[in-house]
Amino acid sequence: MTAESTPALVHSAAADGLADAGPSAGRGPRARNTKAYLRYAAGKIVGAAISLFAVLVTSFFLFRLIPSDPVKHMTGGRPVSSEQLENLRREFGLDQPMWQQFLDYIGDALSGDFGMSYQFHAPVVEKITAALPATLLLTGTAFVLFTALGLWLGTRSAWRHGQKGDRFNSALALTLYSVPSFWLGLLLIIVFSVGVGPIPGLFPTGGLESGSESGFAYILDVAHHMVLPVITLVAVGYAQTLLVMRSSLLDEMGSDYLTTARAKGLRDDVVRRRHAVPNAMLPTFTLMFVNLGHVVAGQILVETVFSWPGLGGLFYEALAGPDLPLVQALFFLFAAAVILANTLADVLYPLLDPRVGR
Amino acid sequence: MNVRDQHAPQFESPPPARRRRRYLLASGVAAFALTAGLAAAPAAPAAPAAAPAQAQQAQPAKAKADGKTLTVALAQSVDSLSPFLAQRLVSTSIHRLMYEYLTNYDPKDNKTIPGFATEWKSSADKLTWTYTIRGDSKWSDGKPATAKDAAFTFNKMMSDPNAAQANGSFTSNFKKVTAPSDTELVIELKTPQATMVSLDVPIVPEHIWKDVKDYSKFNNDDKFPIVGNGPFTLTEYKTDQYVKLKANKEFWRGAPKFDELVFRTYKDQDAAVAALKKGEVSFVAGSPALTPAQAASLKGEKNIKVNEGPGRRFFAIATNPGAQTKDGKKFGDGHPALLDQKVRQALFLSVDRKTIVDKVFQGHAVEGEGYIPPRFESYFWKPEGDQKLAYDPERAAKLLDEAGYPLKGDKRVGKDGKPLDFRILCHATDPNDKAIGKYLQEWWGDLGIGLKVECLDDVSVPWYAGEYDLAFDGWSVNPDPDFVLGIHTCAALPEKAKESAATDNFICDKKFDDLYKKQAAEYDPAKRADTVKEMQSWLYDSGYMNVIAYPNAVEAYRTDQIKSIKTMPEASGNIYGQDGYWSWWSAEPASAGSGGSDSGGGGDDSGSTGVVIGIVIGVLVLGGAVFLLTRRRAATADDRE
Numbered sequence: 001m002t003a004e005s006t007p008a009l010v011h012s013a014a015a016d017g018l019a020d021a022g023p024s025a026g027r028g029p030r031a032r033n034t035k036a037y038l039r040y041a042a043g044k045i046v047g048a049a050i051s052l053f054a055v056l057v058t059s060f061f062l063f064r065l066i067p068s069d070p071v072k073h074m075t076g077g078r079p080v081s082s083e084q085l086e087n088l089r090r091e092f093g094l095d096q097p098m099w100q101q102f103l104d105y106i107g108d109a110l111s112g113d114f115g116m117s118y119q120f121h122a123p124v125v126e127k128i129t130a131a132l133p134a135t136l137l138l139t140g141t142a143f144v145l146f147t148a149l150g151l152w153l154g155t156r157s158a159w160r161h162g163q164k165g166d167r168f169n170s171a172l173a174l175t176l177y178s179v180p181s182f183w184l185g186l187l188l189i190i191v192f193s194v195g196v197g198p199i200p201g202l203f204p205t206g207g208l209e210s211g212s213e214s215g216f217a218y219i220l221d222v223a224h225h226m227v228l229p230v231i232t233l234v235a236v237g238y239a240q241t242l243l244v245m246r247s248s249l250l251d252e253m254g255s256d257y258l259t260t261a262r263a264k265g266l267r268d269d270v271v272r273r274r275h276a277v278p279n280a281m282l283p284t285f286t287l288m289f290v291n292l293g294h295v296v297a298g299q300i301l302v303e304t305v306f307s308w309p310g311l312g313g314l315f316y317e318a319l320a321g322p323d324l325p326l327v328q329a330l331f332f333l334f335a336a337a338v339i340l341a342n343t344l345a346d347v348l349y350p351l352l353d354p355r356v357g358r
Numbered sequence: 359m360n361v362r363d364q365h366a367p368q369f370e371s372p373p374p375a376r377r378r379r380r381y382l383l384a385s386g387v388a389a390f391a392l393t394a395g396l397a398a399a400p401a402a403p404a405a406p407a408a409a410p411a412q413a414q415q416a417q418p419a420k421a422k423a424d425g426k427t428l429t430v431a432l433a434q435s436v437d438s439l440s441p442f443l444a445q446r447l448v449s450t451s452i453h454r455l456m457y458e459y460l461t462n463y464d465p466k467d468n469k470t471i472p473g474f475a476t477e478w479k480s481s482a483d484k485l486t487w488t489y490t491i492r493g494d495s496k497w498s499d500g501k502p503a504t505a506k507d508a509a510f511t512f513n514k515m516m517s518d519p520n521a522a523q524a525n526g527s528f529t530s531n532f533k534k535v536t537a538p539s540d541t542e543l544v545i546e547l548k549t550p551q552a553t554m555v556s557l558d559v560p561i562v563p564e565h566i567w568k569d570v571k572d573y574s575k576f577n578n579d580d581k582f583p584i585v586g587n588g589p590f591t592l593t594e595y596k597t598d599q600y601v602k603l604k605a606n607k608e609f610w611r612g613a614p615k616f617d618e619l620v621f622r623t624y625k626d627q628d629a630a631v632a633a634l635k636k637g638e639v640s641f642v643a644g645s646p647a648l649t650p651a652q653a654a655s656l657k658g659e660k661n662i663k664v665n666e667g668p669g670r671r672f673f674a675i676a677t678n679p680g681a682q683t684k685d686g687k688k689f690g691d692g693h694p695a696l697l698d699q700k701v702r703q704a705l706f707l708s709v710d711r712k713t714i715v716d717k718v719f720q721g722h723a724v725e726g727e728g729y730i731p732p733r734f735e736s737y738f739w740k741p742e743g744d745q746k747l748a749y750d751p752e753r754a755a756k757l758l759d760e761a762g763y764p765l766k767g768d769k770r771v772g773k774d775g776k777p778l779d780f781r782i783l784c785h786a787t788d789p790n791d792k793a794i795g796k797y798l799q800e801w802w803g804d805l806g807i808g809l810k811v812e813c814l815d816d817v818s819v820p821w822y823a824g825e826y827d828l829a830f831d832g833w834s835v836n837p838d839p840d841f842v843l844g845i846h847t848c849a850a851l852p853e854k855a856k857e858s859a860a861t862d863n864f865i866c867d868k869k870f871d872d873l874y875k876k877q878a879a880e881y882d883p884a885k886r887a888d889t890v891k892e893m894q895s896w897l898y899d900s901g902y903m904n905v906i907a908y909p910n911a912v913e914a915y916r917t918d919q920i921k922s923i924k925t926m927p928e929a930s931g932n933i934y935g936q937d938g939y940w941s942w943w944s945a946e947p948a949s950a951g952s953g954g955s956d957s958g959g960g961g962d963d964s965g966s967t968g969v970v971i972g973i974v975i976g977v978l979v980l981g982g983a984v985f986l987l988t989r990r991r992a993a994t995a996d997d998r999e
Binding site: 083 | 438440443445520522523524526527530574575577594596597598599600602620623624625626628630632633635638814815816818819820822836840850852853858859860
């Protein structure tokens with residue numbers, strides 16, 4: 001419904017913008033507007049680049065503030081001699097002075113090399129690209145579902161605010177929102193995976209696959225493993241979108257243009273779909289991009305409960321070390337994803353609402 | 359605005375609404391399917407990148423059909439499959455199954471028995487060891503496994519520091535290793551070394567490993583099956599998910615009884631317990647043990663056996679003896695009162711071990727005595743008679759008076775007029791530390807001593823800086839005690855202040871060091887054991903290290919999948935993390951049809967049928983929910999009109 005109606009909104013609003021701008025220096029107002037937009041977008045992109053670099057620097061120092069000894073932790077409880085400890089420290093570059101480590105890190109990171117993981121003896125980039133698809137699959141699916149569900153229920157709630165359905169929806173969403181995700185996940189495992197009473201155990205208790213299927217059966221198998229973690233993420237996650245959508249639609253509902261639309265004799269549904277929702281979408285749009293940024297970060301707790309082989313679990317293992325190269329790269333990736341998603345939202349926003357960026 | 363809208367009839371009949379409802383439902387399902395499909399696509403090719411050869415492995419499915427797969431739920435994931443790099447217990451346990459070690463440990467009593475070597479002898483000067491290598495061991499690619507492979511493995515570790523990362527401590531005293539023939543391995547030592555009959559080093563095939571360029575970067579996971587000669591052959595590995603091993607039918611000690619062994623990562627122990635209840639896994643290893651609540655919930659279950667045996671860990675309280683470097687430079691800020699043996703002993707006289715075992719470990723532990731846990735019978739020592747520091751607060755108070763810390767008011771005060779207040783380092787991740795900390799505060803508070811429990815995620819920094827008074831300590835002990843004794847010698851102290859080193863607790867004492875050297879050079883097991891016991895006696899009296907408890911191993915398995923399995927020690931012991939491959943090698947599958955039908959799960963066995971049913975029901979539930987919600991909406995819309 002958004003795709004259908006957004007152009008109308010943009011058009012009318014853009015027309016307002018043009019009227020305000022007026023002619024200048026012999027150039028067409030459209031060209032001037034485009035130029036303004038490009039300047040705005042470039043500003044945002046430069047800002048993002050600066051933030052990214054700041055994150056890169058922070059990631060180095062942040063995890064060195066935590067007092068810890070990666071080598072001792074890694075070899076914990078094993079028969080290792082002082083000589084072995086020293087060799088490991090040398091291999092990891094921990095015997096170098098801090099400034100030298102920092103310069104090496106920044107130099108390598110700028111060329112896309114985040115070093116070798118201490119614990120896994122493999123390039124950090126390789127470890128991350130191996131775990132990324134699993135996380136994108138899980139949180140991406142959940143993101144699409146909880147955004148759709150939140151938008152839909154939020155719209156319904158606002159349109160009939162105060163009624164039984166609205167109160168039920170909001171209460172349920174808030175309740176689920178306040179439930180700890182790992183607890184809900186565990187509950188779902190006990191009820192729908194092991195089975196309780198007459199409910200049979202239908203879903204696997206964890207993992208991404210059973211490890212014996214291939215081809216189409218493999219896809220089915222993965223989908224089967226995804227059901228419970230996705231339900232957990234959606235249940236805990238949709239409230240945000242619902243509430244933002246509900247409140248911004250409520251703000252629109254008293255507007256004159258809706259009265260006008262109704263006066264034209266439009267059906268209630270059409271008024272909502274074509275006129276109210278597109279305008280109420282803007283705050284939700286921002287939230288969607290914030291959530292989109294978090295898709296990459298995965299969900300440490302849900303990934304742990306369902307033993308999902310994604311980035312959340314990897315981050316947890318990396319932090320425990322701390323496996324400095326891995327933890328730095330993941331921190332950078334997570335922050336970068338949020339920064340990029342926000343920048344994307346900033347850059348796209350004027351296209352939806354021309355009042356922004358002028 | 360829109361022309362079409364203006365001409366739309368004002369009072370529409372239900373059809374468009376229903377159409378939209380259907381449209382909504384369809385788009386919802388499509389979105390789900392699309393994202394699942396799209397995202398599954400990149401996930402699929404990414405996996406083979408980690409395990410390129412897995413596609414050729416057709417056996418697992420067949421083995422599963424036979425029902426002879428043993429699935430083990432583990433909390434850890436593999437760090438490296440290279441025996442030269444792996445540090446984690448899960449990885450070293452898997453190496454035990456993949457490769458032979460020169461010697462093995464008898465599951466009955468931990469004594470050394472033949473492994474890759476059938477017999478061994480040392481020269482009169484104790485510096486040359488000659489091992490006879492068995493002629494009936496073959497690598498899984500058909501080539502014979504010989505003494506040359508063993509010589510290659512040790513020489514590599516001696517010449518390349520990258521190959522010494524994991525097990526370098528075993529070869530640091532080696533002078534020269536040669537293989538005069540296929541069945542003879544000769545190791546020359548710099549000084550006598552008693553651990554020559556417990557070299558826990560996996561022997562790798564030379565013809566595979568000689569081509570490895572950088573041992574610090576090679577994880578042994580690019581070609582499957584991995585060539586080995588142990589009771590199992592590793593056939594498939596998916597990072598962070600599972601490791602699959604196939605039984606080696608030609609194993610010289612006899613073929614394992616299960617056809618396939620799968621180690622599956624369950625990061626959450628409660629989820630692993632759920633998987634066991636369902637029958638999706640046959641065995642759950644605790645990490646480090648099942649919690650009392652988990653054990654209790656499993657005890658009543660049908661077809662599940664909770665195995666509780668003596669563990670290999672000790673849980674102790676260490677006192678800072680005054681941190682120092684190898685050349686005697688003092689550092690850190692350990693409390694000076696603890697330099698007095700009487701004060702240290704007074705502290706341990708007022709620790710009620712029984713209460714700790716009953717209340718904190720809830721019975722899943724044994725009261726601590728000597729340094730080495732009782733499961734290692736031949737080295738176990740315990741204090742008798744007067745030597746024993748049993749719970750005796752009165753004697754503790756008397757010792758403190760003698761040491762010059764009389765009670766003033768309700769506080770013990772030293773000569774300098776300052777009250778006696780200690781700090782104890784605790785692991786924030788270990789609930790036992792915190793609980794015991796509370797008890798210590800109470801007991802030592804009764805004595806007039808203050809205690810601050812300082813819990814940290816990583817205690818190693820203040821620890822190696824010597825900035826602690828007391829600390830919760832613990833080690834997992836091997837059948838050969840050399841390592842856990844060596845960490846209390848002067849040689850283990852750091853070169854520089856605050857640098858981490860092999861030392862556990864900065865202990866450096868001439869008598870202990872002399873005894874350590876004596877046991878290290880003693881090749882007669884009984885005489886060596888006597889020296890080791892003498893060392894434990896010294897350690898006990900010193901009050902530097904006081905063992906509070908030996909936590910039990912608590913784990914569980916399904917009796918309808920595993921008929922029998924060897925514990926170590928055999929009479930009563932643990933299953934996961936043994937010294938040797940006894941448990942998985944000996945495990946016998948329960949005959950099909952014996953139980954299991956009422957376990958409700960079916961899990962792995964029902965295979966794709968279960969998957970299909972699950973998905974169908976999932977879609978139905980999802981569809982039903984969407985349908986119900988839209989119905990409700992339609993109904994209210996009708997009401998409005």
